[in-house]
Amino acid sequence: MLVNPKSPATTRTIDAEAQAAAQILGLRMDVLGASTEDEIDAAFATIVQRGAGALLVTRDAYFNSRRAQLIALAARHRLPAIYDRREITMADGLMSYGINNFDMYRQAAIYTGQILKDAKPADLPVQQPTKVELVVNLKTAKSLGIELPTSVLLSADEVIE
Numbered sequence: 001m002l003v004n005p006k007s008p009a010t011t012r013t014i015d016a017e018a019q020a021a022a023q024i025l026g027l028r029m030d031v032l033g034a035s036t037e038d039e040i041d042a043a044f045a046t047i048v049q050r051g052a053g054a055l056l057v058t059r060d061a062y063f064n065s066r067r068a069q070l071i072a073l074a075a076r077h078r079l080p081a082i083y084d085r086r087e088i089t090m091a092d093g094l095m096s097y098g099i100n101n102f103d104m105y106r107q108a109a110i111y112t113g114q115i116l117k118d119a120k121p122a123d124l125p126v127q128q129p130t131k132v133e134l135v136v137n138l139k140t141a142k143s144l145g146i147e148l149p150t151s152v153l154l155s156a157d158e159v160i161e
Contacts, residue, residue: 002043004060005033018056029056040066044073052079059084059098067091078144089135090160094144099129133157 001018003010015031022029030050032043047055057063057070067088074081074094083089084098111124134152137160141148153159 001029001031001056001058002040002063003031003033003058004035004062006035007060007062009059035062037066037069040069040073044077044079047079048077055079055081057081057083057088064088067093075140075143080144080146086133086135086158089137089140092137092140094140094146095134095136095156097134098132100131100133103131104129136160 001015003015010033018031019029030047030052032046034040034043055074063070063083064085064087067083067085068091070081070083071088071091071093073079075092080094083093083096085101086096086098087101089096107127111121114124115121134156135158136148136153136156138148138153139161
């Protein structure tokens with residue numbers, strides 16, 4: 001799992017929950033931190049050296065800005081990687097599982113409209129994302145030599161061919 005140690009979203013709780021999930025699945029999971037371009041390169045070198053079978057890239061604005069680097073490194077090392085944003089999968093990442101950013105923006109626009117019509121922001125309920133989506137890029141899977149199970153493809157909200 002790749003995390004940005006400088007991000008406030010990176011917490012020991014997330015690390016612990018991911019480790020617990022890996023343990024339940026009988027997997028070993030290493031957590032590597034990167035917050036610069038060079039650290040991302042070094043993290044991939046470590047990942048390859050340790051013989052990792054896959055990579056989970058955590059939700060982080062910096063990682064989103066470095067998506068081309070992440071995708072290129074995953075392809076070069078033939079490493080299956082899952083990301084949090086559909087945009088990364090659309091840019092040739094293997095797959096993504098995360099909240100639907102467009103739904104969040106739509107909800108923000110609705111709230112903006114309500115506030116402009118004199119609603120008090122404090123009176124509007126706090127809302128959590130309600131849609132999580134799985135997006136799979138078959139072209140990338142083929143280039144990595146991966147045949148995804150039919151169950152994954154059927155579960156996907158979108159399959160890019």
